[in-house]
Every structure is written in C-alpha cells, then in structure tokens.
Amino acid sequence: MIFDYIVVGKGMMGSAAAKYLSGSKKKVAVIGPDENIDNNKAVVFSSHYDQARIQRIIGHDDVWTLLNLQSAQQYNFIENQSNISFHTPKGCLYVNPEGMDVYLNEIKKSENLFNLKYTFFENSKALQNAFPDFHFPPSSKAIFEDAPSGYINPQLLIKAQLILFKKNNGIIINNIANEITYEKNFLQIKTLDKKIYQAKKVLLCPGAFINFFNLTKNKLALSLKSETIIWANVSKQEAIRLSNLPSLIYEIKIPEYKNVYLIQPVMYPDGNYYLKMGCNLPSDRFFDNLTDIQNWFRNGASDDNLEILKDALLKILPGIKIKKIFTKRCIVSYTKHRKPYIGALNNDGLFAACGGNGYSAMCSDALGKIAANLLIENNFLQGYSAQSFQPVFIND
Numbered sequence: 265m266i267f268d269y270i271v272v273g274k275g276m277m278g279s280a281a282a283k284y285l286s287g288s289k290k291k292v293a294v295i296g297p298d299e300n301i302d303n304n305k306a307v308v309f310s311s312h313y314d315q316a317r318i319q320r321i322i323g324h325d326d327v328w329t330l331l332n333l334q335s336a337q338q339y340n341f342i343e344n345q346s347n348i349s350f351h352t353p354k355g356c357l358y359v360n361p362e363g364m365d366v367y368l369n370e371i372k373k374s375e376n377l378f379n380l381k382y383t384f385f386e387n388s389k390a391l392q393n394a395f396p397d398f399h400f401p402p403s404s405k406a407i408f409e410d411a412p413s414g415y416i417n418p419q420l421l422i423k424a425q426l427i428l429f430k431k432n433n434g435i436i437i438n439n440i441a442n443e444i445t446y447e448k449n450f451l452q453i454k455t456l457d458k459k460i461y462q463a464k465k466v467l468l469c470p471g472a473f474i475n476f477f478n479l480t481k482n483k484l485a486l487s488l489k490s491e492t493i494i495w496a497n498v499s500k501q502e503a504i505r506l507s508n509l510p511s512l513i514y515e516i517k518i519p520e521y522k523n524v525y526l527i528q529p530v531m532y533p534d535g536n537y538y539l540k541m542g543c544n545l546p547s548d549r550f551f552d553n554l555t556d557i558q559n560w561f562r563n564g565a566s567d568d569n570l571e572i573l574k575d576a577l578l579k580i581l582p583g584i585k586i587k588k589i590f591t592k593r594c595i596v597s598y599t600k601h602r603k604p605y606i607g608a609l610n611n612d613g614l615f616a617a618c619g620g621n622g623y624s625a626m627c628s629d630a631l632g633k634i635a636a637n638l639l640i641e642n643n644f645l646q647g648y649s650a651q652s653f654q655p656v657f658i659n660d
C-alpha cells in the first residue's frame with residue numbers, strides 16, 4: 265500500500281502532525297519507536313521522556329504566543345476525546361532576579377496583541393506574599409500567568425494525540441526509520457529492521473535525530489545540546505503541600521548555572537512524586553554524531569552537576585523536604601533562527617518539523633497542525649508565515 269502521508273517520529277510534534285494529517289481522511293501512518301527503558305538497547309532517544317513540561321502562553325514574540333495559545337485552546341478537546349488528562353493549569357511564574365529584561369519590558373510596554381491577562385510583580389516582597397514557598401533576590405521582577413498556563417504531561421499528550429490519530433484510522437508502526445529513497449511517484453522508507461513503507465509525502469519529526477540516518481541529504485543546521493535535570497523525590501504529603509506551586513521560569517545568570525526551570529512534584533508511573541528542575545550549565549555539551557548522543561543518554565556525566573543543581577533548588581525552595589535526588593539526561597535542539605523548522609526539504613515530497621528550541625512541548629499541537637496543513641494544502645495556516653519556520657541547511 266502507498267500511504268498518502270507518513271510521519272517519521274511519534275514524539276511531541278510528530279504525534280500532533282499525525283493526528284491532524286489523519287483528519288484529512290487520507291491514508292496516514294506514523295513510524296517511531298516506543299521509549300526503550302533500557303538505555304543500552306535504545307538506538308534513538310527523545311526530548312520528552314518525563315512527566316512534566318511547562319505550559320505558558322506569553323512567549324518571546326507573537327509567533328510563540330500564538331502557537332502556545334492555539335495549542336492550549338485544544339487541550340479540553342483532546343482530553344475529552346481521548347479520555348486522557350494531561351494538562352494541569354496551575355499557572356506559570358516568570359522571574360528575572362536582576363529586574364527588567366527584554367521579555368518583561370515587551371510585555372509591560374505593549375500589552376500583548378492577544379490581550380492576555382497576567383500579574384506583574386515589582387519586587388521579591390510582593391512575590392513572597394503571593395508565593396511564600398519560593399525565594400527570590402530583592403531586585404527580582406516577575407509576571408504570573410494563570411490558567412491555562414501550568415504544566416502538561418508530554419507522554420500523556422502524545423498518547424492522547426495518537427488515540428485521536430487511531431480513531432481516524434491512522435496506522436502506528438513501532439520502528440525506526442533508517443533510509444529514505446525516491447521512486448517515480450512516491451518516497452520509500454526503509455526501517456532499521458529492513459521493512460519498507462511507501463508514501464506520497466513524508467514528514468520528518470525525529471527531533472534531535474533528523475541528521476543521523478539517511479533520512480535527508482540536506483542536513484539541517486541544528487545545535488544539539490545536552491540537558492541535565494534533577495528529579496527531587498518527595499513524599500506524597502510534601503507533593504500535596506506544594507501542589508499549588510506554579511511552574512517556574514527563572515532567568516538567573518550566574519557562573520555556575522543559568523535559565524532555571526522547575527515544575528511542582530508530579531506523580532510518575534513508579535508511584536513516586538518527583539519535582540523536576542533543569543538549567544543551562546557551563547559543562548553542557550554540543551553533539552554532532554549519534555554515538556556521542558547515545559553515550560550521553562546511557563552514561564553521561566550528569567551527576568557531576570548534582571550538587572550544583574541541588575544547591576540551586578534549595579535556594580529557590582528553601583523549605584522543600586527531599587527524600588532522594590538524582591540527575592537525568594536529555595537533549596535540546598536549537599535552530600539558527602530560534603523557531604522550529606517547518607517546511608519542505610526538497611521538491612520530492614519530503615518535509616520536516618523539528619528544532620523545538622526548548623519551548624516546543626507546550627506548543628506542539630499547533631506546530632503539528634501547521635506542518636500537517638503544509639503537506640495537505642501546500643500553504644501556511646493563517647497567522648503564520650513560511651519565513652518564520654524556514655528550514656536552514658548546514659550548507660546554506
């Protein structure tokens with residue numbers, strides 16, 4: 265059978281795009297592996313292997329804001345149709361400990377295009393009154409966005425998207441794509457175990473792995489950065505105590521670490537509660553080959569930063585009672601223009617949606633919709649332009 269559309273990668277963008285493509289009533293498949301919990305056996309990994317991603321609405325510019333807004337507007341529908349609850353709208357707090365920055369200035373100055381509500385905090389005292397568990401320096405300035413900001417469970421969102429995809433007769437192929445070749449009227453995908461699938465158009469959504477198989481001759485200009493996070497295991501009681509804590513984006517910049525993000529304790533599939541925190545670190549690495557990424561996920565030296573991260577957490581949440589704490593490893597893909605790449609990679613029916621820039625879980629639904637519309641209608645949805653998402657190639 266020749267599919268109309270095949271999506272490669274069933275992560276955040278791929279699952280959303282597959283759902284929207286399947287709404288066209290054409291023959292659609294998505295090819296991607298489930299998470300392999302044995303890192304030594306996994307060939308590819310993902311940027312969504314935990315249970316919490318920050319959801320905010322006001323982004324760094326109107327494009328990000330529209331993406332976030334339109335994604336969040338879909339959550340009720342997706343939750344109802346899939347019977348999966350993945351969205352916890354507890355609000356999101358953005359703090360700069362040094363005072364005003366470009367993001368805060370823009371918000372204050374212009375009252376954003378979308379007339380979104382937020383609360384501005386002039387100093388740490390006002391912040392302390394509103395959020396007594398958090399601790400920030402006196403010079404801090406902040407905004408708080410209420411619901412629908414908060415957090416989403418990325419794995420459950422993917423699961424929900426794929427339920428809707430299957431309801432539309434979409435086919436899920438649990439495999440890894442290894443090579444794409446071109447026949448007269450279709451593209452041919454060979455998987456790692458040498459199975460063959462054919463489609464008129466293919467959308468590549470394999471996240472950080474897009475350049476590492478023979479999927480595209482035109483390699484994309486992506487910076488792939490290691491990301492170290494901590495999971496702080498707390499008791500159920502402590503999780504309940506902290507259950508009104510908003511998600512936090514903390515734009516601290518000190519030599520030891522910068523750009524902290526944190527999400528309240530969430531229950532994981534093992535029944536335990538973990539608060540997740542991450543940041544940029546001086547020892548973060550950039551990757552240019554698959555072996556180094558595999559080694560990073562399997563046994564990277566993330567524990568070298570455990571004490572630094574723990575110290576950062578205790579400065580922000582001095583009263584937190586931690587039972588255990590450990591590091592986890594992830595990867596972030598940055599594009600040249602710092603927006604995801606969504607576009608055609610050639611004139612033969614190959615497209616891509618990738619390059620999340622650390623912000624694309626919260627807006628993955630809209631990104632998937634834009635990509636799907638591009639394959640179906642050959643244009644960009646109203647409110648967006650091709651230029652914003654133009655793929656940039658290494659050789660450009």
Ligand SMILES: Cc1cc2nc3c(=O)[nH]c(=O)nc-3n(C[C@H](O)[C@H](O)[C@H](O)COP(=O)(O)OP(=O)(O)OC[C@H]3O[C@@H](n4cnc5c(N)ncnc54)[C@H](O)[C@@H]3O)c2cc1C
Binds near residue numbers: 276617618622
């Ligand atoms: C620690 C961490 C924290 C983050 N926090 C936030 C946050 O709070 N809010 C937010 O909005 N964003 C956050 N992000 C970013 C967000 O998770 C990513 O932008 C998002 O996951 C990107 O989606 P994607 O579909 O491009 O890639 P992924 O979600 O990584 O999905 C790619 C999928 O493709 C599969 N794949 C790879 N190669 C192949 C192949 N050859 N064949 C088939 N399948 C393949 C992978 O297995 C994976 O399932 C965070 C990222 C990290 C690492």
